[in-house]
Amino acid sequence: MAGWILSRPESLAQSEQLQLKTVLAKCPELDAPTRHVRSFAAMLTQRHGERLPEWLNAVRQDDLPSLHTLAAGIDRDRDAVIAGLTLPWNSGVVEGHVNRTKMLKRQMLGRAGFQLLCKRALLA
Structure with missing residues (x-):
């Protein structure tokens, strides 16, 4: 299940996509975490660090304690995280x-x- 959520939807097999849709339909509590994880992954892969503040606000609006912890950690060094999500250089x-x-x-x-x-x- 976690692998399906963390994967790009287009990279999943047709059967896996259907199974994921079925699970998400039966368990609406997974909708918000799935949405947040996928939008963060898009920021990472497409270098859209400027979207981080709105992503953090969206995470805080949902009742997801584990993602709130992640958001708090990111907030401690927000400028560096935005630079890491935006700039092409890395170490x-x-x-x-x-x-x-x-x-x-x-x-x-x-x-x-x-x-x-x-x-x-x-x-x-």
């Missing part, structure tokens, strides 16, 4: 290098000294 490459370095450090913990760790990081 993905840097985060990949940091992740690789931390993995090497964990693998080498207690096995060798700093010089060997440096050598392995440079050769990896």
Whole structure:
């Protein structure tokens, strides 16, 4: 069910789309979360960060405590989130290098000294 809601509607098989419509018809409590999740996903993929304030207002109008928590977290750093949803730049490459370095450090913990760790990081 969560996979269907998190997927793009056009990427679902015909049978899955019908099953999702059936579930949503029988459980109207899922309409609002589905709508909010899909509109946030559209903001993410289409880089429409300027829509974030209206999305936050829409989330706050519904009785969805878990999404209220998400909205409160986003509000704490609203400018950065809007920039992340709007600008084409990201730190993905840097985060990949940091992740690789931390993995090497964990693998080498207690096995060798700093010089060997440096050598392995440079050769990896």
